[in-house]
Amino acid sequence: MLYSDKLDSNRHNSNRHYTQKLSCLLLLIVALSLILLLAGSGLDVDYIIPKRFARLTAIIIGSLCVALSSIIFQTLVNNRILTPAIMGYEAVYLMWQALLLLTLGTHGLAMLGTGGNFFISLALMLVYSWLLQRWLLGQARPDLYRLLLIGLVLTMVISTFTQFVQLRIDPGEFAVLQGLSYASFTRANTDTLLYSIIAVTLVCVIGYKYWPELDALTLGQAQATSLGVNTTQLMRLYLALIAILVSVSTSLIGPTAFLGIFVANITYALSASRKHRLTLPMGCAIAMTLFLVAQLLVEHVFNYRTTVTILINLVCGAYFLMLIVRTRGTL
Amino acid sequence: MISVRNLSKYYGARQVLSATSHDFPPGQITSVIGPNGAGKSTLLMLMARLLEPSQGQVLLGQDDATLMPINQYAQNVATLRQSPGLNMRLTVAELVAFGRFPYSRGSLTQDDHRMIDEALNFLSLAPLRHAYLDEISGGQRQLAFLAMTIAQQTSVLLLDEPLNNLDMKHAVHIMQSLRRLCDEQGRTVILVIHDVNFAANYSDHILALKAGEVQFSGSTHDTIDESLLRDLYELDFEIMNNKRGCVCDYFTPRLGASQ
Numbered sequence: 001m002l003y004s005d006k007l008d009s010n011r012h013n014s015n016r017h018y019t020q021k022l023s024c025l026l027l028l029i030v031a032l033s034l035i036l037l038l039a040g041s042g043l044d045v046d047y048i049i050p051k052r053f054a055r056l057t058a059i060i061i062g063s064l065c066v067a068l069s070s071i072i073f074q075t076l077v078n079n080r081i082l083t084p085a086i087m088g089y090e091a092v093y094l095m096w097q098a099l100l101l102l103t104l105g106t107h108g109l110a111m112l113g114t115g116g117n118f119f120i121s122l123a124l125m126l127v128y129s130w131l132l133q134r135w136l137l138g139q140a141r142p143d144l145y146r147l148l149l150i151g152l153v154l155t156m157v158i159s160t161f162t163q164f165v166q167l168r169i170d171p172g173e174f175a176v177l178q179g180l181s182y183a184s185f186t187r188a189n190t191d192t193l194l195y196s197i198i199a200v201t202l203v204c205v206i207g208y209k210y211w212p213e214l215d216a217l218t219l220g221q222a223q224a225t226s227l228g229v230n231t232t233q234l235m236r237l238y239l240a241l242i243a244i245l246v247s248v249s250t251s252l253i254g255p256t257a258f259l260g261i262f263v264a265n266i267t268y269a270l271s272a273s274r275k276h277r278l279t280l281p282m283g284c285a286i287a288m289t290l291f292l293v294a295q296l297l298v299e300h301v302f303n304y305r306t307t308v309t310i311l312i313n314l315v316c317g318a319y320f321l322m323l324i325v326r327t328r329g330t331l
Numbered sequence: 332m333i334s335v336r337n338l339s340k341y342y343g344a345r346q347v348l349s350a351t352s353h354d355f356p357p358g359q360i361t362s363v364i365g366p367n368g369a370g371k372s373t374l375l376m377l378m379a380r381l382l383e384p385s386q387g388q389v390l391l392g393q394d395d396a397t398l399m400p401i402n403q404y405a406q407n408v409a410t411l412r413q414s415p416g417l418n419m420r421l422t423v424a425e426l427v428a429f430g431r432f433p434y435s436r437g438s439l440t441q442d443d444h445r446m447i448d449e450a451l452n453f454l455s456l457a458p459l460r461h462a463y464l465d466e467i468s469g470g471q472r473q474l475a476f477l478a479m480t481i482a483q484q485t486s487v488l489l490l491d492e493p494l495n496n497l498d499m500k501h502a503v504h505i506m507q508s509l510r511r512l513c514d515e516q517g518r519t520v521i522l523v524i525h526d527v528n529f530a531a532n533y534s535d536h537i538l539a540l541k542a543g544e545v546q547f548s549g550s551t552h553d554t555i556d557e558s559l560l561r562d563l564y565e566l567d568f569e570i571m572n573n574k575r576g577c578v579c580d581y582f583t584p585r586l587g588a589s590q
Contacts, residue, residue, distance in 0.1 A: 216432050227432040
């Protein structure tokens with residue numbers, strides 16, 4: 001009885017710890033946001049602050065996309081290494097932009113407009129996601145190492161193809177493409193932001209309904225089926241939602257590479273649970289903090305001599321390596 | 332009552348189960364026995380709707396199981412697979428709570444909590460309820476998974492080799508619990524089992540498969556028979572009855588007898 005009492009209080013503590021951690025992160029996010037908005041702005045509400053506010057919105061929407069898509073994707077494929085970025089989603093986006101530049105040129109891209117490009121990219125992501133899902137669902141039991149291999153090979157093939165296209169376009173267009181292949185919070189314009197907010201809100205409203213089913217899915221596809229979850233439908237729905245999230249985040253802030261793995265695994269560690277009602281909010285908070293810190297460092301410490309991508313990939317890449325080495329065989 | 336009609340499963344040209352029909356007696360333990368590759372697990376997975384049949388039907392009462400919504404099916408049939416893996420940290424109670432998923436989708440009611448407690452007490456797991464699954468023994472983990480299936484409160488339980496990798500004490504504990512589930516709660520238990528001695532001593536009914544076909548079936552009393560088992564396993568059996576049950580001795584086949 002004593003033993004179970006002790007465990008009971010541990011459990012209670014871990015719940016309280018979760019709330020504490022999340023509130024700390026939220027406070028930190030508010031503080032960092034204020035710094036980002038106000039530091040050295042001279043309180044110029046006509047130009048500087050609205051500009052920075054757009055940047056802040058991009059950071060918030062982008063981190064929501066990265067956190068939600070990575071954590072949900074990891075639940076769907078039931079492991080802690082694969083993220084949409086590793087499965088080639090972002091590579092497909094970049095290839096599409098390269099092809100657009102090759103066939104239409106920068107003028108064509110301007111003619112297509114932000115909205116046109118946004119929605120075509122979204123459709124393309126959905127198609128890629130559908131192909132991936134057909135393949136994932138075709139397998140009785142998706143094998144982690146094969147998925148990882150397929151993801152890496154797909155990313156490599158698609159990126160090489162993109163490079164091949166890059167060699168065919170002129171230097172001006174190349175500069176545009178180069179700009180697209182790094183994460184940045186400054187590129188988003190108001191139109192893209194607006195579409196992104198609408199898309200992410202929709203995804204959250206639809207996705208929220210099936211959070212409990214996602215929890216059951218963490219037991220594995222077969223066990224979830226035995227518990228009455230229609231796993232095929234659930235996978236289809238969430239892979240589509242993930243495609244939307246990834247296309248929003250790539251068109252808003254660019255490729256995020258390792259960031260998803262980093263966010264997801266820190267989330268599991270901090271929330272000490274795989275319940276999505278706990279992990280998803282925590283994941284969003286962690287991603288926001290990370291992006292805000294990176295952006296502030298770039299702006300105020302490095303004076304734009306480095307990029308957010310470089311900072312994040314440096315930290316996250318090292319963490320990813322550590323994760324593979326430390327959890328060898330147990331993933 | 333759960334039954335199968337003309338059930339077949341092919342993988343390409345390879346036939347794993349061919350036109351199997353069987354009525355599983357309600358409120359009893361049925362052991363599915365047979366050598367490796369006989370199609371036992373396939374049969375169970377088809378009944379659990381974890382595999383699609385190539386032909387034939389699974390019937391729950393009079394209804395075709397595949398036409399039933401999966402959520403409703405989960406309120407009638409619970410499945411425990413072979414050594415289910417888990418890649419997250421869960422406590423025993425959290426795992427058992429998943430058994431209530433078909434009813435409450437994760438937001439537990441007072442009733443659900445009662446069922447969870449009942450299932451934990453039924454298997455004497457209550458002291459471990461807050462222990463993490465990766466910190467308890469394999470036997471205790473298997474009991475925890477069984478508790479989840481029990482908490483699902485279904486009339487039918489399908490278990491795929493529930494005694495795999497367990498020591499004798501845990502194996503006996505599990506078989507006794509299954510016996511009580513039938514006798515006290517009238518549930519139908521169907522399990523795939525390799526240990527023919529456990530099958531002989533605890534089940535009411537035997538279904539023997541070989542090479543994807545039914546070799547024989549019937550009450551345990553009629554089917555635990557030296558010549559039937561010899562043909563099934565191609566091993567020399569000697570069955571000894573004593574006051575505590577029976578022992579099927581196949582450990583040291585006489586030379587030449589197995590040919």
